[in-house]
Amino acid sequence: MKKAGAWRRKWTLAATAIGALALTPLAPLTPVAVADSGAPADTHISYYSFDESATKDQWGSRDGTPTGDLPLVEGKVGKAVEIKDGAKITYPELNLPHDWSIGFWVKAPTATGRASIIQSADGVRAVSQRLAENREDKIGFHVLPGAGGVLTYNYTLANNTWTHITATNSSTKGIALYVNGSLLELKSWGITNPVAAPLDILGGEGFTGVVDELKIYNRALTADEVRAEIDGLEPEPEPQVPTLKATFAVTNPNPDGAPFQVGDVIRYTINVTNDTGKTRSFEATDSNLDNWSGCKWNTFEAGATKACPFPTYTVTAEDVERGSFTPSITFQYYENTGYSGATTPFAPFTGEPTEVVAKLAEVTSFEFTAGTGKGNYQVGDELTATLTVENPTDADISISAGDCQATIAPGQSHSCELPYAVTDDDLERGEAQADVVVNATQGDRTSVETARATTPTPTIRPAATAFAPPNADPRLEANLTDLQILESNTSAYNIRIPAIAVASNGDILASYDLRPTNGAWNGGDSPNENSIVQRRSTDGGKTWGPMTVIAEGKVAPAGERYGWSDPSYVVDYTTGEIFNFHVGSLDAGLPNGPGYRVDENGNVDETYRKTMNFALTSSTDNGYTWSSRIITNEVLGARAAQLDGCFATSGAGIQKMHEPYKGRLLQQAACRVKGSTFQAITIYSDDHGKTWHGGEFASATEGAPTNGRWQYDENKIVELSDGRLMLNSRVSGGTASGYRIVATSDDGGVTWQDIHVDKNLVDATNNAQIIRAFPTAEKGTLRSKVLLFSNTESGRTNGTVKMSYDDGTTWPISRQVRQGGTGYTTMAVQPDGAIGLLMEPDVFNKIGYVNFTLKYLTKKLPFELELNQVRNVKATDGTQIAPIQLKTTGNDPALADTFTAEGLPAGLEIDAATGVISGTPAVDNAAQEAFEVTVTVTEADDGTGIPRTSSKTFTITVSPKVVEPEPGPDPEPGPNPEPGPGPVQCDVMDRPAAPSRATGV
Incomplete structure (x- = not known):
């Protein structure tokens, strides 16, 4: 089978004086006419048909170097190269850091471990039939070192069946994989994680199979170009493309609905509704806006509406010629959440046109013209900025910018001086920044122009000095500030x-x-x-x-x-x-x-x-x-x-x-x-x-x-x-x-x-x-x-x-x-x-x-010293107390302790080293008396300068002394009793003796 006509232009690699690689076009080849919708010739880097040689580059000069036996066998289109038993083809170094495409036919037996079809010299980056033995048998990319540095796509290469694979990488859209000309999935990970093209070795780690029609491009092909570039691909019926349910809204409209002008930034929010009937992931894949790649949702509930406030657009002169700008964005949805499963693209969604008009006024210059050039500025130093505004229209305009007001004829300009005082922020930046807002009117039309003037404002700062690194303060109450x-x-x-x-x-x-x-x-x-x-x-x-x-x-x-x-x-x-x-x-x-x-x-x-x-x-x-x-x-x-x-x-x-x-x-x-x-x-x-x-x-x-x-x-x-x-x-x-x-x-x-x-x-x-x-x-x-x-x-x-x-x-x-x-x-x-x-x-x-x-x-810091609470104590004046042992938690064995007490009754004392309170109260009180005692433990400084100390208060209640009675006088003898009729007999009951009482004391 004869292949499609040879491509129209060859490219060679030339080293520039600074060592970078540049692409230099040579004279066109003949024949040159091939009518198709494929990629332009200036995107072509290398093409290996394998019809007559396993290593020949038909677009450029990157002929490969073979290792091992590489027989040419019956291919998908003409001949193909068979790779087995560790054979491979090594290509000259080529640096395509972010935007590229690689396409090829492949037929291979089912892989049991990593099988990289084409890879970088170090094996870190690769397009692989299977990523690893311990992963599902799915096709994907190796993008970073380590077991986790892979992107998996939900497709299993059929056993010994011709399949066309196209991998594209776009710096604005991400890494896409096409199977037999149809987009399998686009992963936006590649936007913020650039991956250079794996172009060094055909027949990478663990691969055995047959490869045909290997083509390499220096940008990401579009979906139409992918299909057009595949020789031998049977046409597919046009799929039904679902319609995205969405609305655009301008979030920064001008006052009174004034139209936007050249240079203005329009900010959009797009509201998207998931009407697919299933919770899944949604992701934007293309747009004529800026900053749209963040429009994606990992879990988008069925029936829900979500907003993406990131997209912006800067108005151009071409928009003014058209009189409006129309925002457009394209989404795809995934079969499942987690950006997993097959993807289905929506038809591009287009919003309502946003009106744009030509400018009424043009700030042609705004710069500091007096007070500049000093070596040491201070807050309040005076500068002067000169503003020049031009009228680009065919009728008079009126302008106002603070004290600068004027009417300007068509094609004419007006200048005025504006005072400015240096601020703290200017000194911090080392640069004064004066911003001016120019309001222009012409009949019923109004517009606003802004500009900034800058000039260096150096100031002499004190030199840094030695200092101790701050320590966390355990005394501060629990607090977490707002974000x-x-x-x-x-x-x-x-x-x-x-x-x-x-x-x-x-x-x-x-x-x-x-x-x-x-x-x-x-x-x-x-x-x-x-x-x-x-x-x-x-x-x-x-x-x-x-x-x-x-x-x-x-x-x-x-x-x-x-x-x-x-x-x-x-x-x-x-x-x-x-x-x-x-x-x-x-x-x-x-x-x-x-x-x-x-x-x-x-x-x-x-x-x-x-x-x-x-x-x-x-x-x-x-x-x-x-x-x-x-x-x-x-x-x-x-x-x-x-x-x-x-x-x-x-x-x-x-x-x-x-x-x-x-x-x-x-x-x-x-x-x-x-x-x-x-x-x-x-x-x-x-x-x-x-x-x-x-x-x-x-x-x-x-x-x-x-x-x-x-x-x-x-x-x-x-x-x-x-x-x-x-x-x-x-x-x-x-x-x-x-x-x-x-x-x-x-x-x-x-x-x-x-x-x-x-x-x-x-x-x-x-x-x-x-x-x-x-x-x-x-x-x-x-x-x-x-x-x-x-x-x-x-x-x-x-x-x-x-x-x-x-x-x-x-x-x-x-x-x-x-x-x-x-x-x-x-x-x-x-x-x-x-x-x-x-x-x-x-x-x-x-x-x-x-x-x-x-x-x-945690409110309890176990490394911080704390005295345990001391129970209140009852004592009697003159009677020795049972020793009171102060106890602590968070005591640092490396530091010496010192115990003190304030308010102890007379006769009691504290051992500063052990924290034991002992002694005999000597208050000499007539009535019960309470003493409020504050005890403190302090440890030696641990190098932080933050005191390690703790105090507690308790009460010692002292009762008066117990006084022993003095003995009384002996009773005086009474008269002898008169003799009676005889002794009286009494029954006496034993009972406790009543305490003796002293009188007259």
């Missing part, structure tokens, strides 16, 4: 990855990623051209200042772009200097094949465009200004040759506060080993950040179950009560999944031992934070053993904080601090003794802040 949203995404940028620290002046600093959606990875992780930004609170977290920039990325073509991602603070309390670690990316990050270039002397080339750098900024003025440098070579050196990429883990590192290695600065990182998984490593400095070093990698096998491996990810560090360090790591998959990996170090983080799973810490494969509640508490004291741990146990919702009293051996206290989305968490003890916590309250695209007290976690 504050510090930052939310817009159509221009996404928001992720919180970090928190406290400066020497007591300010709380919060930094995070600002991810431009027009970047190379559409607002995703590194290597998107992200910036590290910061907000500051000067009042303990009650309010937050403006967003400022720590490290700014640059959106640009490959070879020019750079970005910074995943911040983590480390504070040097000895000097007050603050460090912010982050990933420095050029053209590559973990999703698209990073790598290090190391010279013969073991030095890392930090300018190599595929390098993932350790970037470091530092501030000596409490985070107002920053200087930056790259420390990749210092940390990794020659070891980088064995690694794909590394990143410092976001959140917070520490300074070691106790011996050994007191004063050492420590920041955790994770590195992906070539052909393997992530391993944890400690970055440390012993000279206050002048130089940095990398410790040894935590072992991937020590302590792991037989044939198991530790798969680390983002990991954190904390100092224990005996001066050792504890590592606490997220798990990327495999052994320890669902929990945390824990290890200890007795050499300051250089090496790690006792690696094990902590099953007390259930974890949802999420970034977490572990901190010491009392960092200055002396070694071995009770408070020195108190640790706090924040994470999510299921998904990335319902954040909890756990507390340990024994250096993390057990975690008896756990309390939820967030109901709903939580995402990544990080914590720091604040100067007021509360604990500040940053999170991602929508899991993605928001940064939120709360603070809580220790007693919010």
